[in-house]
Amino acid sequence: MAYKLNFLINKQPVEIAVEPHLTLLEVLRDHLAMTGTKEGCGTGDCGACTVLVNGEPVCACLLLAVEAEGQEITTVEGLATGDGLHPVQRAYIANGGLQCGFCTPGFLLASVALLAHHPHPTEKEIRETLAGNLCRCTGYDKIVRAVQTAAREVEHA
Amino acid sequence: MPKTQVIGQPLPRIDAVDKVRGEAVFGTDVQLPRMLLAKFLSSPHAHAEILSIDTSQAEALPGVRAVITATDIPEVDTYDPGHRFHAFLARRFVVFVGQPVAAVAADDLATAETALELISVQYRPLPAVLTLQEAILPDSPSVAHGHQTDSSESAAHGHTTVSSDKAVEKPETSPNIANRSIYAHGDVAAAFAASAVVVEHTYTVPTVHQGYIEPHAVTAHWDRANHVTVWQSVQGAFAARDLIADTLGIPRANITLNSTEIGGGFGGKIEGIFSPLAVLLAKKSGRPVKLVLTRREELIGANPAPRSVIRLKTGAKKDGTLTALEAEVLMDAGAFPSNWIMNVITTLLRNNYRFQAWRLEGMEVLTNRVSITSYRAPGGVNASFAIESQLDEIANQLGLDPLQLRLQNLALQGDLLADMQPQAWVGAKEVLMALAGHPAWTDSPPLRVGEDGLLHGRGIGMGSWGGARGPAAALAILEADGKVRIVLGTVDVSGSFTSMAQIAAEALGMSVEQVVMSKASPDYAPFAPMSAGSQTIYAMGAAVKEAALNLRAKMLKYVAEDMRVPETQLDINEKGVFVVGKPEQARSLPMVYQLGTEWFAEHGPLMGEGSARQRQPAPGMAATVAEVAVDSDTGQVFLTRLTTAQDVGQAINPLAVEGQIQGGSTQSVGLALWEEVMYDAQGRVRNPSLLDYHMATAADMPMIETIIVDTPGGDGPYGAKIVGEPSIIPPVAAVANAVAQTIGARVYDLPITPERVWRAMQAGL
Numbered sequence: 001m002a003y004k005l006n007f008l009i010n011k012q013p014v015e016i017a018v019e020p021h022l023t024l025l026e027v028l029r030d031h032l033a034m035t036g037t038k039e040g041c042g043t044g045d046c047g048a049c050t051v052l053v054n055g056e057p058v059c060a061c062l063l064l065a066v067e068a069e070g071q072e073i074t075t076v077e078g079l080a081t082g083d084g085l086h087p088v089q090r091a092y093i094a095n096g097g098l099q100c101g102f103c104t105p106g107f108l109l110a111s112v113a114l115l116a117h118h119p120h121p122t123e124k125e126i127r128e129t130l131a132g133n134l135c136r137c138t139g140y141d142k143i144v145r146a147v148q149t150a151a152r153e154v155e156h157a
Numbered sequence: 158m159p160k161t162q163v164i165g166q167p168l169p170r171i172d173a174v175d176k177v178r179g180e181a182v183f184g185t186d187v188q189l190p191r192m193l194l195a196k197f198l199s200s201p202h203a204h205a206e207i208l209s210i211d212t213s214q215a216e217a218l219p220g221v222r223a224v225i226t227a228t229d230i231p232e233v234d235t236y237d238p239g240h241r242f243h244a245f246l247a248r249r250f251v252v253f254v255g256q257p258v259a260a261v262a263a264d265d266l267a268t269a270e271t272a273l274e275l276i277s278v279q280y281r282p283l284p285a286v287l288t289l290q291e292a293i294l295p296d297s298p299s300v301a302h303g304h305q306t307d308s309s310e311s312a313a314h315g316h317t318t319v320s321s322d323k324a325v326e327k328p329e330t331s332p333n334i335a336n337r338s339i340y341a342h343g344d345v346a347a348a349f350a351a352s353a354v355v356v357e358h359t360y361t362v363p364t365v366h367q368g369y370i371e372p373h374a375v376t377a378h379w380d381r382a383n384h385v386t387v388w389q390s391v392q393g394a395f396a397a398r399d400l401i402a403d404t405l406g407i408p409r410a411n412i413t414l415n416s417t418e419i420g421g422g423f424g425g426k427i428e429g430i431f432s433p434l435a436v437l438l439a440k441k442s443g444r445p446v447k448l449v450l451t452r453r454e455e456l457i458g459a460n461p462a463p464r465s466v467i468r469l470k471t472g473a474k475k476d477g478t479l480t481a482l483e484a485e486v487l488m489d490a491g492a493f494p495s496n497w498i499m500n501v502i503t504t505l506l507r508n509n510y511r512f513q514a515w516r517l518e519g520m521e522v523l524t525n526r527v528s529i530t531s532y533r534a535p536g537g538v539n540a541s542f543a544i545e546s547q548l549d550e551i552a553n554q555l556g557l558d559p560l561q562l563r564l565q566n567l568a569l570q571g572d573l574l575a576d577m578q579p580q581a582w583v584g585a586k587e588v589l590m591a592l593a594g595h596p597a598w599t600d601s602p603p604l605r606v607g608e609d610g611l612l613h614g615r616g617i618g619m620g621s622w623g624g625a626r627g628p629a630a631a632l633a634i635l636e637a638d639g640k641v642r643i644v645l646g647t648v649d650v651s652g653s654f655t656s657m658a659q660i661a662a663e664a665l666g667m668s669v670e671q672v673v674m675s676k677a678s679p680d681y682a683p684f685a686p687m688s689a690g691s692q693t694i695y696a697m698g699a700a701v702k703e704a705a706l707n708l709r710a711k712m713l714k715y716v717a718e719d720m721r722v723p724e725t726q727l728d729i730n731e732k733g734v735f736v737v738g739k740p741e742q743a744r745s746l747p748m749v750y751q752l753g754t755e756w757f758a759e760h761g762p763l764m765g766e767g768s769a770r771q772r773q774p775a776p777g778m779a780a781t782v783a784e785v786a787v788d789s790d791t792g793q794v795f796l797t798r799l800t801t802a803q804d805v806g807q808a809i810n811p812l813a814v815e816g817q818i819q820g821g822s823t824q825s826v827g828l829a830l831w832e833e834v835m836y837d838a839q840g841r842v843r844n845p846s847l848l849d850y851h852m853a854t855a856a857d858m859p860m861i862e863t864i865i866v867d868t869p870g871g872d873g874p875y876g877a878k879i880v881g882e883p884s885i886i887p888p889v890a891a892v893a894n895a896v897a898q899t900i901g902a903r904v905y906d907l908p909i910t911p912e913r914v915w916r917a918m919q920a921g922l
Contacts, residue, residue, distance in 0.1 A: 034179075035182070035188070036179020045452075076178065089178070130855040136423070139816075139820045140855040
């Protein structure tokens with residue numbers, strides 16, 4: 001039996017009826033066609049499906065959609081405003097912080113949450129906070145630099 | 158002539174905006190109307206005969222639209238029972254745990270999963286060959302079914318002997334030795350006897366997974382009569398089309414293969430071995446079908462990289478001159494042979510250094526495990542861990558500097574390789590010298606016992622990779638708005654489209670923003686090699702350069718005729734074609750376009766062709782210095798500093814090149830310290846999750862310093878050489894050597910786990 005749910009996704013109210021066994025990730029990707037959020041493992045180990053729930057990073061594959069009822073959700077599609085990219089998005093591009101780009105949406109959201117909590121993170125804080133997101137292409141060097149750049153940019157903004 | 162304006166610029170990826178906005182469409186993201194989702198049932202046995210499969214209950218489940226088993230595979234002339242591609246569904250026998258035996262397409266994933274539980278398979282378990290030691294015994298059960306090529310003397314499929322002595326080698330008989338190679342030269346016994354030091358050990362490298370974050374993903378849709386369109390995350394669109402054509406007997410003209418954005422491949426997604434399941438299910442159901450592997454299915458059943466056991470013996474004179482090399486290589490291919498990776502391992506043991514005499518014997522061995530395939534410089538790590546560990550031990554025993562020992566023994570241009578061919582130009586000396594003069598090497602070594610209470614040390618490793626090299630073709634088309642469209646059938650796995658836009662812009666004399674990279678399916682693109690073997694810039698980049706130069710020449714010719722000035726007085730810039738020294742006398746790019754398109758035009762449309770033959774060899778050299786810290790109580794190793802130098806020739810895009818070196822180096826550290834697909838005694842994977850199969854995280858790694866070395870060699874575009882693969886090779890040995898230097902004992906088995914370090918320390922004390 002389907003449950004009717006209400007969320008605020010990227011500041012837009014969304015109402016949808018879904019089966020109770022579906023994860024937030026399945027609802028986003030398969031029912032709302034928001035495929036920017038990726039699935040790399042489905043078991044919470046890779047972080048590719050990271051979204052923000054009330055500003056906190058969450059693996060969308062581990063959260064049942066019904067648990068997100070009434071919450072405010074941010075996905076990668078909600079970072080840019082119109083054509084204006086979020087400072088974190090710009091910093092990832094400028095620093096070469098992405099290669100294949102599959103892990104990138106998760107990293108971007110984890111980075112946004114990181115900077116919200118630690119506006120001036122040390123390299124160690126960046127590395128430990130992003131350790132829940134796996135990237136197989138970059139070796140993390142340029143991702144760390146991207147977050148450092150974004151921190152400076154947010155500070156000056 | 159073109160000026161160097163954009164070659165060597167560190168530009169962000171041209172696809173970066175789509176990717177940070179979440180708009181890039183990967184294989185997993187494909188959605189079509191009426192699309193079904195697929196799951197496959199896989200074998201729980203490493204080796205068994207399938208007595209029966211009953212799918213009737215699954216077929217009766219509401220929401221199930223198709224179920225397939227081997228009986229649904231069409232008979233094809235190209236069927237090859239000895240090839241993994243054709244084992245996408247088990248026929249009479251299952252030969253590894255995880256091999257698909259049936260597949261289902263249903264309205265949703267939950268229904269498909271339920272349907273799998275309703276399929277009943279009766280198996281007769283057979284003796285499974287799971288260790289290399291048992292696999293090579295003459296009386297071992299045979300892994301292969303129906304594809305032994307020689308039953309009289311040896312079941313070896315391939316037998317290569319390259320020996321200057323022309324000695325006749327008698328291989329032992331085992332049904333599981335798929336390929337056996339011997340490379341021999343000189344009097345090995347005499348050379349060992351004349352050595353001041355001889356070191357001999359056995360080195361093991363485990364099965365590892367490529368670890369791309371996007372699992373295999375393929376969607377198939379029979380959209381016209383007898384025509385199927387496939388969207389797939391693959392490294393080689395032409396190779397992926399060939400696989401479908403050869404396994405299912407579909408004419409190539411009836412297959413459209415759209416390669417999507419690919420979430421990493423590293424050799425594991427060259428052809429996309431699961432596509433026949435989706436294509437057959439789509440055919441049977443009459444609806445589009447998408448198949449995406451789970452991470453568990455990836456780690457159990459999707460072509461990992463091979464484990465190997467290498468017995469290696471090396472001799473050297475007192476002054477460090479290497480004398481003799483003897484090796485026995487056992488490489489586990491799993492249930493189907495690669496037919497090449499073992500030869501890479503065996504020859505790479507020898508090829509970076511000069512020896513007076515050698516005898517190398519390699520065997521590619523079949524076992525009842527999932528079959529293996531490429532992983533970034535396939536086999537390079539297996540060989541490098543062994544030989545580079547051994548060289549370090551020799552340097553240590555002789556009291557010589559390990560970097561100098563390598564320098565004095567390098568196999569350079571003209572030296573004979575294991576296959577008795579001369580070495581091409583290699584930048585080995587330059588790469589080592591770049592490290593020798595770098596703070597990574599010249600800084601005082603870390604204090605053995607640091608203020609952190611940990612033990613510290615430093616190590617070096619070197620590696621080389623030959624790379625693939627074409628041929629390749631591309632088109633360059635001038636568009637109405639003055640942009641130049643590059644049409645090509647290759648896949649961008651590493652930022653190569655950005656670098657190729659730079660190559661095209663450089664050749665044309667225009668800006669990168671004026672170049673549009675148009676990836677086309679094999680229906681529309683001329684032949685492109687797979688994005689593998691580090692050949693995309695080296696080979697496809699050469700075709701793009703040729704196409705751009707061909708277009709440029711035609712643009713100059715047309716404008717010269719139109720303006721009645723000699724071609725030699727014309728040049729091209731971002732605005733158009735102009736007279737040198739008189740920029741006001743010009744034809745804008747849209748006007749040039751019209752010279753080949755307007756009514757009564759004297760020329761045909763402006764289009765450049767690039768059809769580049771195979772490139773010359775341009776082996777890539779890389780070397781790494783690693784510093785580690787070891788907790789002597791637990792044996793845990795922390796990587797504290799990593800510097801990799803690599804000869805890439807001219808770096809077309811240094812930002813991309815650095816990213817490749819850093820990424821390859823990090824994968825290598827994972828192989829050194831953490832990664833292993835573990836199997837139990839029944840051949841089942843014990844750690845099929847990313848929690849238990851540990852890949853490097855941001856917290857595991859330091860910043861990675863890169864040194865881009867540019868030496869000549871090869872005939873790549875603008876002096877570019879291969880980039881992607883070499884960097885994965887040397888860090889493994891650099892880390893292993895750093896650990897050995899730190900703890901005063903050596904670990905001969907990867908990964909270098911805390912337990913192994915701790916045990917080595919206890920034994921060494």
